[in-house]
Amino acid sequence: MRSYISEPNKHIQDYLDYYFDGKKNFEYAVLLNGAWGSGKTWFVKKYLEKKEDQGKKICYVSLNGIAKTSLIDEAIFKSIHPILGSKGAKLAGQILKGTLKATVKIDLDGDSKSDGSISGGIPKIELPDYLKINDNFILVFDDLERCELKKEEVLGYINYFVEQEGIKTLIVSNEEEIKDNDEYARKKEKLIGATFTYIEDQNLAIQSILDEISKSELKTLLNSEFELIRQTFNQVGYKNLRAFKQTVFDFERFYKKEYFSYKDSFDPEIFKKVLKAFLILSLENKKGRFHKEILNFNPDLQMEVPKKPEDKIAEAVSGFEGNDAQEFYKKYQMGMEGYIFNQKLWDQILNKNIILDETINNELYESYFRLKEEKPTWLELMDFWELEATEFDLLVNKAKYEIEKSSYTHTTDVLHTISMLIYFKEHNLVHFNIDSLLPLAISQFKQLFNVNDRIRKLEDSSFREYSGQYGFYAKDIPQFKKFMDDIVKSYEEKYIEKNSERVEELLDLIENDAWLFAQRIILNNSGESLYWDFPILKEINSKEFASKLCKISRYNSNYILSGLDQRYSIQASFNMYIEEKDWLDEVEINIKTKILPSADKILRAKINLHILPKLAKIKENAVK
Structure with a gap:
């Protein structure tokens, strides 16, 4: 029994075999039409793999974004002659254009000097037989609708290969995206001898994507949940296989077996819940359903009719507040608890690509494993x-x-x-x-x-x-x-x-890690910025701070003083200098009246030449 790539599209495969395998000179191209994201490109590539296994030589060119025919020339050349088409081989002029009569220069070694020439319509390069265009050669142009050239111009270009050279050619396109005109229709009628519409084979397309998962354990799990995946894909209603493929690969990156294990036992139920939530939120996000953040919905308008008490109860139960959110809730019939993770964590995972094991494990425990094990009283009362x-x-x-x-x-x-x-x-x-x-x-x-x-x-x-x-x-x-x-x-x-603990830590840092002290009190991206917008310094004893500042090395005191300067010069919605001005004044007074009078000449010099001038400069630079 013959093996088909896709049962609904076996007639296409049969015809392509007839077209490509026969010895007839058909003098026309075949057009495969299909909606964007329907899987037609996947089908074509699977078919071409079969042809390669049978000894055919394939030249596959995507026309996506191409704005001039010279770029198609280069794409074809690179596909036919991968060595000459590599970065080490520079093309000067057009390579394969049908009307080309000029001599083509090729620089093989990158020294900008010609190493040979090619004359005529098609380059005649002495290469091994397996690289030459012959009866086994198949030319494929994909993404016709995405080519930036006029479509009739592209068809005229392709026609040269079909009519003049007798090369069997397949064109793949989404014709719904092409604005038809008389010239396009005329070129198409002349060039295309057979047209097929690809029938979306959803199960096969999904299966092919799952087969690309590299983690064997995860691949087995996903295949066991094939029906859940298929149903969710259809429920979202975003029939875009490219977006779906990206979502599946994102889930592969996210997945860790330990997330879904509790007390050394893998829980398939929570795996299914997270998988479904991941698919819904990722695809809806790619579809443009949310406003900036995952599960962020449009607010209700102020003039809308007040909600009935029962509607408010429904919103409270589901965790989705507002008409837009309720529409989303009704679509999937899943309350907030069904999404397991909170909104911010989902946004980190799907939008910011931040995956923190500790946060994820804690959230899974609190929202699932613990509740499943303990079944708290309030949870039983929710279904009163x-x-x-x-x-x-x-x-x-x-x-x-x-x-x-x-x-x-x-x-x-x-x-x-x-x-x-x-x-x-x-x-x-x-x-x-x-x-x-x-x-x-x-x-x-x-x-x-x-x-x-x-x-x-x-x-x-x-x-x-x-x-x-x-x-x-x-x-x-x-x-x-x-x-x-x-x-x-x-x-x-x-x-x-907890301020007393914070003060104790900061005082310790002055002596043992002045750099980290500065990081604690200023705004930065180091992750150590804890108190840049909190007036913690006024909780520190000014006399003790002054004493430690004068005792540490000049090198370390620079960190402290520079940190104070940055802290008070920042423009923000609050004024930290005003908050801590009295404390800073007390520090300065303590240095002048308590430390300076009894200091030896070296410490006196450090205070007068370094610390006090720096403090004065800090006050001068501070945002008043």
């Missing part, structure tokens, strides 16, 4: 309408007890539990007092939340909308909004409480 009344009451009382006993170990549990209880209270499903639980929840949140030195305030709006990829049921209820305000304040309080 499916519960029996007695079961509901038991779970509600359990949630209340967990808050009262501060039994949680994750902030997500604290926030969602309070959200659910406030939501139930608002809708008269519970009747106990919620207010007394809020201070306990805030205290527990503050205890559990790890402060990030780079984040002084929880300003990200998504923090108030969902956690662990689940939306807060109560996010629009005033009591919950006030609770979240207090949560934000508790974080800021904890951040400030």
